[in-house]
Amino acid sequence: MRIAWFNPFAGIAGDMALGALVDAGADLAEIEAACRLLGYPGWELTAARVERAGIVATHVRVEVAEQHHHRRAGDIIDTIKAAGLAPRATRRAEATFALLAVAEGRLHGVAPPDVHFHEVGAIDSIIDIVGTAVALELLGIDQVTSAPVAVGVGTVKAAHGTLPNPAPAVLRVLEGAPIRGVDVDMELTTPTGAALLGALAERYGAAPTFELQASGYGAGTRNPPGRPNVVQVVIGTSYDAERTPAGFPLDPATLTPAALAPADTTDAQTVTCLETNLDDVTAEQLGHTVERLLEAGALDAWCTPATMKKSRSGVVLSVLCPVEAAPSLTLLVARETGTLGIRQRLVERWVAPRRLVEVLVDGQPVRVKVGPYGAKPEYDDVAALARRTGRSYREAARAADQAAQAAGFVPTGSGLEDSRAHNER
Secondary structure: OEEEEEEOEOEOOHHHHHHHHHHOOOOHHHHHHHHHOOOOOOEEEEEEEEEEOOEEEEEEEEEEOOOOOOEEHHHHHHHHHHOOOOHHHHHHHHHHHHHHHHHHHHHHOOOHHHOEEOHHHOHHHHHHHHHHHHHHHHOOOOEEEEOOEEEOOOEEEEOOEEEEOOOHHHHHHOOOOOEEEOOOOOOOOOHHHHHHHHHHEEEEOOOOOOEEEEEEEEEOOOOOOOOOOEEEEEEEEOHHHOOOOOOOOOOHHHOOOOOOOOOOHHHOEEEEEEEEEEOOOOHHHHHHHHHHHHHOOOOEEEEEEEEOHHHOEEEEEEEEEOHHHHHHHHHHHHHHHOOOOOEEEEEEEOOOOOEEEEEEEOOEEEEEEEOOOOEEEOHHHHHHHHHHHOOOHHHHHHHHHHHHHHOOOOOOOOOHHHHHHHHHO
16 A cells, blocks of 8 residues: 655645645656646646755646636536546545535535635645645555644634634544644645645644655745745555455466465555435435445445434445545535535454455356454345346355365465355355
8 A cells, every 4th residue: 555644844835735745756747748638728837846944845736827817626526526637536526525615615605616716726636636636646546644734823814704713624634633833834735735724634644654765845935034835745565564455367376375364454544434314315215325325436335224303214424435525425415405414534443354256156156255353245246146046046146156276366274164064154
């Protein structure tokens, strides 16, 4: 797993985040080419090496001629979706703007898609956010983490006038994240920088344990004396993530009990759980919503029967998703169900290592998921096998299970043989 750890010891802004990733090796020309797919005219992207209080860093600038820069959040997100960026870059950019839309909507009493961005709606801010998402993809980053975020004091000037520092939008998007106050009358963290961390960072704290491979520094525009106005990014690979599912077919010799040993439960994944209570949604709407959520990147989604107030029958819709996907999936749930409120919390989950293998049954390929405590054929493949061969689903599944065992994909000594015999009885 490739991890990027941001260290916003002096705060963070959109251009600083992008500059740090360019400094760490992301190709500026490729970033610009991807951002051109958004279709916005009249801008240029440049980068220069600068010094900030003794630290040499990369300062990225988006030169733009536009004056009017009020754009609806929904329009920006639609533009990102239609741009044809890499899927993960699209999700990260969309999640950042969705989080900003939810925060601004709460502050101003406006539905998130209808929020009109001012500074963040300008082309330079859009390129900073989308460019950062693209840069993370170019660097192969699987997980974003961060140190506590530095914020200043005093006041800041914005489109709505003079605001307290940190700005209200900064505090909204960083809810749940650790911040660190610095006695400096300067906007250390901007809404754009805060939103990037708020939407993308899965964990906060010290640098993770990993093999260090690159680092970079992104400079802000201002250069206060004696204070390095930069954000640091450190990139490395965590070898605790070697359990990534492999492709298929696999060599059965690799599926040893040691290779499929359960993960240390202290290395749990941090994910977001969204929940909402519903008593006025049809079963068809719920089924459609669950399908849309899974298509949009949810790790899991389910409905639990519940008795609501006034003894009304209802359901609790629960969604498990990556932290960075929570803002966009929150909007999706609200749009599809019409709910008036959605709960959100961070949860830890342990995911057993698994391998996806392929076996042949009557000449038909069937994928089988193999873990340390079980093996299960993929439903779609088993259903297709049953239709093509005229077997029942249970018979087709048993045949796939036996084929996996015969091929040696079931690790000896894992206990799977005993559980299989018990199930057969």
